[in-house]
Amino acid sequence: MARPVSPAADLHPALLPLDWLLGSWESDEPGEGCFTTIKPFRYTESLSFSHVGQPVINFTFNAFHAETKKPMHREVGFIRMQPGTNRVAFMIAQNSGLVEIEEGELTAQQLNLQSRALARLSFAREPLVQKVSRAIRLRPDGRLEQTVSMATDNQPMTQHLHIVYRRQAAADSGKIRRDLM
Numbered sequence: 001m002a003r004p005v006s007p008a009a010d011l012h013p014a015l016l017p018l019d020w021l022l023g024s025w026e027s028d029e030p031g032e033g034c035f036t037t038i039k040p041f042r043y044t045e046s047l048s049f050s051h052v053g054q055p056v057i058n059f060t061f062n063a064f065h066a067e068t069k070k071p072m073h074r075e076v077g078f079i080r081m082q083p084g085t086n087r088v089a090f091m092i093a094q095n096s097g098l099v100e101i102e103e104g105e106l107t108a109q110q111l112n113l114q115s116r117a118l119a120r121l122s123f124a125r126e127p128l129v130q131k132v133s134r135a136i137r138l139r140p141d142g143r144l145e146q147t148v149s150m151a152t153d154n155q156p157m158t159q160h161l162h163i164v165y166r167r168q169a170a171a172d173s174g175k176i177r178r179d180l181m
């Protein structure tokens, strides 16, 4: 019996300014991790940004050890834009037990975000993160670049991560083919 064919979900118009994020991204070269209190490290990371037609982008960030390929840091979340403005909000859950709301502005194809609210497990490992600042931008060469800084209980705002990604899949990978479900 023929299944009904319905079109893939269109991107919600409120998210058109963020369409450059959609799809899958893989780190190009390993990213660089650092912080005043830790040994510098290298990692790879896969990003996915998708949507189901709601005014929300769904995302996953999965980081791996550059040499052993073992899973490391992971983030999942949602992105919303305040309609009619360039204000963007990220809702993020991290496998470390940290949960964040980051907000900021979209300027051309660059997002500058600051944590507005942080929550964590009652048994979170110290030092506790006090603030996060994140920049995500599409470079003129088509690569995506992410830089993350943080402040902890005992360190001021300092860079923790820098990484560049190459696009893996077309922007419409976020669309749902309901006819295939």
Ligand code: HEM
Binding pocket: 033, 035, 037, 038, 039, 041, 043, 063, 064, 065, 072, 073, 098, 126, 127, 128, 129, 132, 148, 150, 152, 160, 161
């Ligand atoms: C917003 C995202 C992130 C936050 C808030 C965060 C937070 C932290 C904090 C608070 C520390 C301990 C610093 C200290 O001891 O003074 C740390 C260490 C570390 N982070 Fe991150 N991190 C993030 C993302 C990542 C990512 C993507 C990776 C990639 C693998 C990573 C890898 C590490 C490593 C290897 C260490 C040192 C060893 C350890 O403490 O586990 N982090 N991070």
